[in-house]
Amino acid sequence: MNAETAVPREELSVTEARDHFSERVNRAHYSGEITYVTRGRRHQRAAAIVPADLVEHYEALLDERDARIAAERLADVEAGRSETVSLEDLERELGL
Incomplete structure (x- = not known):
């Protein structure tokens, strides 16, 4: 695995992240997964849920x-x- 794929990453809109917040926090804590939270029509990264x-x-x-x-x-x-x-x-x- 290279540096870009070493940690599972996903992107969710603000609404999706809100609806699945607890799950995303657990994934960050237990699996080291990073979830980028996007906003706007261009789905620009605005925040992240990280370990x-x-x-x-x-x-x-x-x-x-x-x-x-x-x-x-x-x-x-x-x-x-x-x-x-x-x-x-x-x-x-x-x-x-």
Whole structure:
């Protein structure tokens, strides 16, 4: 299986997803299935019902990225490649 077919996926309209919500939540929880919820005439994806651990993993990746960026910015300040602005100066500059 390639990355596109590794997890069962289905698309349902908002109405269909509402009518089968409990079933879709169970499929996400027990089978790892992703259900995309679509809307409009073009059936554009608007949301998804996904396993909670998938979202938790995604959030952990975002936290790691944010920590890496913060460390890089701090290193820039400490090395003199970037400078800081006090909150008071920023407020004054913005007229707050």
